[in-house]
Amino acid sequence: MTTPLLTILFALGLTGGFFSGLLGIGGGIIMVPLLLYIPSLSGVAVLSMKTAAGITMVQSLAGAFSSLVAHRKNKFVHPSLVMNMGTASIIGALVGSLFSKNIDSNTMLGIFACMALMATLIMFLPKGSDDDEVDLEEVKFNKFLAFFVALPVGLLGGIIGQGGSFILIPLMLYLIKIPTRIALGSSSGIAFLSALAGFIGKYSTGQIPVMMAFVLVSGSVLGAQFGGYISKKLKTTRLRLILNIIIAGTALRIWYQLNATVFYLLLMTGLILGFVIFLKTRKTKNEKNTLET
Known part of the structure; x- marks a missing residue:
């Protein structure tokens, strides 16, 4: 493992961590394409989807935890929502991560692309007005619906090394009708629980390159704190726009690689x-x- 590769991984960790804190996502939606393309374009290494999935599971775990700390300080984390959807995500992610050892890289990439595409399509659903200031106690949701929305997301996220928040957030916004700031903040807690279960599954089956993941996470933790600070200062409409652009751009880039x-x-x-x-x-x-x- 070369120094240039470790340097690139640290820089990528900063980038993914920033967006993790800014948008309440684990950062994997950004990190996977960065890991697949940047080291290769730089001429230092070529990473497979399976390797990227192992690394991003650790990054998602650290990034989501750091993001959770930042959003909890801002009082945007709904405890009941996190426990409900987090429990479902844990079950799904543990099963998915254990099963992922038997899945090849191209299949993983296809699952990732389909999840990103699904999240993009959900963004086109109509959504009513959203207040920037929302009291946590006023937020109500359908617990049955929330649980069974999070379960398959956790399963697929466990396979591709994601906390799954990049698709959970659109589902929370447009299907479960959670206010934007609460969805962004709470998703970091759900993603943390999902990534923790996924990490256990992937680590126990030898799918995580420890040194590469450690360097990436070091940058991710720093970037997430700054992202959480900026998130509080932006309007919810801008946060949704940024999230839409990132998810749509990633979906298109992956599909271009899979099928022009x-x-x-x-x-x-x-x-x-x-x-x-x-x-x-x-x-x-x-x-x-x-x-x-």
Whole structure:
């Protein structure tokens, strides 16, 4: 293992950790493509999806914990929601991580791409207004629905080395109807529990390169604290926009690698949907302005 590779891993850890703290995600949605492409483009190493999954499971664990600390200070973590969805995620992630030893890298990459695509599609669902200031005690949710939403996400996340928050957050926002800041904060706790179970499964089956993971995590912990600090200062609409861009961009990049035809179909569909949403939003604003005048 070379010094240039360790340096790149530390820098990637800072990047993934920052977005982990900013958006309440484990950071794996960003870290997987970075690990697959940056070391290769730099000419220092070529990492497989299985290796990236092992590393990002540790990074997701550390990043989610650091993010949880930051969001808990800001009082954006809903204890009941974390325990409900976290329990389901633990069960799913432990089973998935143990089973992942028998899955090849290309299949893992395909699962990752499908999860990112699903999260992107969920973002197109309509969502009502969202207040920046929300009291935790006022947030209510369907516990049965929340549990069975988190269970399959934990299972798939355990396979690909993710806490799963990059898809949990859209589901929490658009399906379970959790306010944005509470969803971002609580997802870090759920992702931590899921990543902990996934780490146990992958470590026990020898899928984690310890030194590489340690260097990456060192940068991740530092980056997550800064990301959590910035998150509190941004409006919820901007946080959702950043999350949308990251997830959609990752999904397209992975699908381009897997199947160029699917990539171009997804790109064209996304552009058309985006244009339709833009026109609809513009029409709604014009109607609102007309009523006000």
